[in-house]
Amino acid sequence: MKQETLKQILSAQAAKQPIVLASNLNTNEQLTLTPDQIGHPDWMVAALDAAIRSDKSRVTDAPDGTPWFFNVFNPPLRLIIVGAVHIAQPLARMGLEAGYDVSVVDPREAFASAERFPNITLIREWPDEALQNLALDARTAVVTLTHDPKLDDPALHVALKSAAFYIGALGSKKTQATRQQRLTDAGFASAEIARICGPIGLDIAAKSPAEIAIAILAEITQTLRQERS
């Protein structure tokens, strides 16, 4: 690989843009491909699109039988945490470690402080505004942790209308039931509401904030990997 090619991949990653490195495994010719480029052969454009859409790198044969390796570098998956509460602190750190681009949304500045969340993107806005601006997609997980319907519900409304691959809401079975009722009253169908994982997290009898964060991240991982593979 040319150093220049490596720099192109790193700048695309820094700009959070998808990029694919195509390597001819016979001649070692390499091309960096992005979705907006024109002039490439049809088979290559199709392989590029498939790699980016499926998030899977793979070997594809050109029409002449030459094997090419398409290595996809998609922007990181995103984890949006609504509620800068205690559980959000270990969850944000663990999310970073698992490779997520983590944002914490909370309009309460005392909660969403840089002291409590070093190196994490903090968005001090109301969750509905914030989540609309974040353009949730199929590579995004949304977790609501505030317990406060004034903050959690608007976030869930936006999340349920999006393609987010995971939506989880903290709260007991009783809290879940009242939340479901509010969402029903707001016009959401039961199939839509069923997308919300709650009580949140895998049942590992977690107690401390860090343990609950492990349970949540485990459930996000399970949803991501089991449904996509």
Place this chain on the structure above:
Amino acid sequence: MANSSMTETATHSDDNVLAQAAAWADAGHKVALATVIETWGSAPRPVGSQLAIREDATFVGSVSGGCIEGDVVIRALDAIQSEASEVLEYGVADAMAWEVGLACGGKIKIYLEPLTHS
């Protein structure tokens, strides 16, 4: 470690492998990159996983659960010298299985390439 091979989603949470490779090159080191390009059976790391190797055998990242990294590093040092890319195959069917085979019974194909200036 039993993954579903070809269907495994390749993620690049090990992005820092490439960043590290670039940092080494900028500091004047010679560097090679090894990338998993195909897997069969229960391979420990998905397609797209990468290892960056420096001329003094320092490395970051992974292409298996540690089963074949030793051999990949040795071959990478040759690739750094020869400036030639090659495809490596590992698996139980490999003649060198006793030395660098995969205990899990999987097969891995690796693309090994030196980082070059032009």
